[in-house]
Amino acid sequence: MESPVNSPYRSSPRDPARFAALSKDIAKIFENIHWPIDFALIAKHDHQEISRFLLGILAIRFKVFLHLTEEITLELETILETFRMQEKEATSSGDQPTRVLMLSATVPALLIPLELRAVNSDEDLGNLEASEQDQLLDHETPLEGHDGYIPPSEGLMIAVASIPAFDCIQFPNFFVNLYHCLLAVNFGIKAITQGSATGLGKFKEFLSHSPLSHSIYCTGDIKMKEPHTYVWESSIGPIQIGVPPETIKKSMRDGVAVPKVYVLPAMLFSGDENFGEVEFPIYFNYFMKKAFLDPENRIILIGTKEDLDRIRTIFSESFYGPKDEHIFVKEEISDQKLGYKIDLKAERFEIAAKRPDGSPLPLETFANFIEFDENNTATFFHKFEDGRPGVNIRILNHRGFYQFFEETELKASLDSMLTPHVHRCRDHKPDIIIPEEGPQFDPPTFGVTFLGTSHGFDAKGHTTGFIIWIGGNGILVDPPSYSTEYLRVNGIANSCSRVILTHCHSDHDSGILKKIVEGEKVELYTTKTVNESYKRKMNAVTGLNIGDYYNFVPVPIGKPFKILGAEFEFDYALHTIPCVRFKLNFGGKSIAYSADTYYNPNFTFQLREKGVITPEREVMLNMFLWDADLIIHEAGVPPIHTPIEILNELPTSLKKKMLVVHCHGLPETVMRSLPDGSKAQIPLSNLRIPGSGLKNTVNIDLGPYYDGISHANRRLKMFSDTFIFSKLTPGALYDLYTHCEEEKLKVGSEVITRGDYSDRFYIVYSGALEVIGQDGSIIAKLGRGDSFGENALRKAKFIPRSASVRVSEQAILLSISAPIFRRVLEKDGLEEVARLDMDLRRINRMRPFVKDVLSKTYLFQGLTEEQITFISANLEQHVRFPSSTYIIQEGDTERSMFIIEEGSVRLERFDGEGGSRELLELGVGDIFGELSLITGLPRTCSVVAITDTTVLELKQKVSHPSSPSDHRMPCPVMHHPIELHHRNPNR
DSSP, X not given: OOOXXXXXXXXXXXXXXXXXXXXXXXXHHHHHTTOOOOHHHHHTTOHHHHHHHHHHHHHHHHTOOOOOOHHHHHHHHHHHHHHHHHHHHHHHHTOOOOOEEEEEOSSSOOOOEEEOOOOOSHHHHHHHTOOSHHHHTTSOOTTTTOOSOOOGGGSEEEESOOOTTOSOOOOTTHHHHHHHHHHHHHHHHHHHHHTOHHHHHHHHHHHHSOOOTTOOOEESSEEEEETTEEEEEETTEEEEEOBOTTHHHHHHHHTOOOOSEEEOOSOSEETTEESBOOHHHHHIIIIISOTTTOGGGSEEEEEOHHHHHHHHHHHHHHHTOOOGGGOOHHHHBOTTSTTOOOOHHHHHHHHSOBOTTSOBOOGGGTEEEEEOOTTSEEEEEEOOTTSOOOEEEEEEEETTEEEEXXXXXXXXXXXXXXXXXXXXXXXXXXXXXXXXXXXXXXXXXXXXXXXXXXXXXXXXXXXXXXXXXETTEEEEESOOTTHHHHHHHTTOGGGOOEEEOOOOOHHHHHHHHXXXXXXXXXXEEEOHHHHHHHHHHHHHHHSSOGGGGEEEEEOOBSSOEEETTEEEEEEEOSSSSOOEEEEEEETTEEEEEOOSOOOOHHXXXXXXXXXXXXXXXXXXXXXXXTTSXXXXXXXXXXXXXXXXXXHHTSOHHHHTTEEEESSSOOOSEEEEEOTXXXXXXXXXXXXXXXXXXXXXXXXXXXXXXXXXHHHHHHHHHHHHHSGGGTTSOHHHHHHHHHHOEEEEEOTTOEEEXXXXXXXXXXXXXXXXXXXXXXXXOEEEEEOTTOEEOGXXXXXXXXXXXXXXXXXXXXXXXXXXXXXXXXXXXHHHOHHHHHHHXXXXXXXXXXXXXXXXXXXXXXXGTTOOHHHHHHHHHHOEEEEEEOTTOEEEOTTOOOOEEEEEXXXXXXXXXXXXSSOEEEEEEEOTTOEEOHHHHHHOOOOSSEXXXXXXXXXXXXXXXXXXXXXXXXXXXXXXXXXXXXXXXXXXXXX
16 A cells, blocks of 8 residues: 555645535535535534534444434534633643543443544555454554543544443444444544545445454454453463353363463443453352362452442342241142152252351352442452562453553453343354254254253263254253354244243253344243242343243142143252252153252251251152153252262162263263272173163154144144234134145156246245345245235236245145145134235235345334234335324334324434424435334434325234243343244244
């Protein structure tokens, strides 16, 4: 690249014609976001227009369109006036004016000093387009020159977002993009002022580039460890920012030191991930690094007081279990179990770690909690074991932007703010996830698929969790953190909407939250005691009332309980926190699961002798599992888990039907205590660890009768889960199912051809297909549960196919012919025909427009095709408002959102003196009212039709939160749900 001296920007003559053309092009870019700018005012350095110029560039670069609210406008005017006065004072005194831009967002606000320095050449602007981290850090870093915080009164402050309904607005890689936009503002001003066509052309190129979505603002020796988790390699060892699930395993797999110091990020919960998962880092240091012998080996947790209090709540539930008032065992035990008593508190006391005097270990035994003080500073002293002088580590926290110091020297900085986007991590696969095994898996009538069989400290193994298949439908048991992604990529996510949670350790409950965020309403089966403990943990993690986002189904202790037609029986295992185990019977065969437990008949005998447990409880602890046909039993370090030596002592008949989990491998020999007190090594026999993944599914044969019922139920469920059939009566649905035909197709087969008449509707039972557009490109991929060809179901005949569909992996399709479909619906009633036809026409007409609009709207980015279809079908279409008519009024409480189809509107707010103040104008394709739809808050402004305007309206549909059909998706930013029915997670 040329040097600044020889830059074309400096040396090229003016080209008025090209400059004028580029000015129009750039003006059009701003008009497209309804944010017109005035070049003449910018050339005159009008402060208000320059501030609008900056906000417009931010909107264009981020592809996010924020309304400039009245509060922001007033604040900008005040700040700009203050800045102008400061310039005058500096000029009159002969000093250089202080040009510092302060960025402020709402709570938690970012308040970081950023120098507003000039860009003098197109070379500088070219550098701004670099997306690689090393190129970015070559720039002079404006943050390096400041030791922390600069009071707002000392600089220019621009509020980029001020929306009360949000806890925070954050964009991907905020500081990287903001920094580039600030420099580009100066470059654009200079090009406009000097009339440089070359400079303006470079500025236009800058506006056309996508945001730097793969960088993060950091300086110093900071590297990404895993998505949104970073490590600073300090002189005292690694210091990690963010604590996602299984981060200990990641360090061990990479062969690097496991960090001792962890800094909590600005957002503990973002997207579908908990970044405050400290349980296993604490255990690793306490047990493996022997912090129980040397407290200096405890982990150091650094965060705000609020976040550390949340961490204390989370860890307390995991380690100590519920408080006495939160244990509901007496009401959970069925009346059928007369005389059966369980004292969880007394049982825990016998096996939990404690002080010599029997009192519980305090939290400070496990971790050193360091809070950011009133100056947003956390400091600790590290003493080296090799005799080197110790060092003071100081961390400054500017609302999520961290600066790291050793003594007084700034060593590194990092913007830890995450993007609160529900699909943020969807494209990232954990590096030990079980590979995709293709779309051909057909769930068994009765069986088990193990997602993992190891424990939380095994670097190479998958954490224990499994699916129990009943009639082809799955129940997830203690889903690991990676399970949602595994189910999705293998096309079985919609077969597993039920979850059994045995207890609240992070290696057993971390996958539930991810499944909830996926958008489907999960049914959670466990006891009231365990469920309340889980809610307290997840409420602390997310800041939400997490119970609103799943259906809790309480299970009794000691009483048969039906799930998917199988008969379950639940009981409490012997563990340090409440932990349920179970067995189930289906079709005359049974499966039992121990959950985490300490099985040891000699120990339970001692407990009964001491009066801790009753004789009935002793029998249940020792004998509950053994009558099952398949026994899944955990093994590990006592007294939290069952030693493999004890399982080896079981009769051969039991061991042959047992599968061992929660361990990374089995030894060839184990120790046995002999009658004379000596010990001897004996072979381990007849015990085995099952294989993981769909290909290793354990199938329990129930015979052709149950297989036939299961096969029919799976297909009927597939019909009922298809969105366009959701409003049909059960009778009509059953008639369609009985008339469906099965088609087996080989790879390369073309199912439908673009332009042919629509005569059949298809549902994908298994396999994979591709939708081919007019130009031959693949525009969509279809898998299990997806459907296509819906035009064949409309009343209008001979509608041509809009695309071709061909088989990419051997497939089985269920199809319905158009004549049969219409005959079934006419039998059910003409009203049913009309309603479905209206839905189909609305979907076909609205979906392309709605998809395009929503994809550009921050709150709705990442919606699936099924969710977009639902919105398209439920829009109140063509609602017309004459010019000067109020569409919504400030303070109204209706929960609905509008998309402008034709015309334009004006947003305005009452000024308190009988008048109103105009905020901005919106046009075709813009959305308004989305905050009230999602949050339920009153309207923050009024909207008036400028011209005759047609809008599409989406209203909030309220259903009872305990209803199994209530599928609600947590909004990625706010603490309120959007109702989105019949989502297909496989898309």
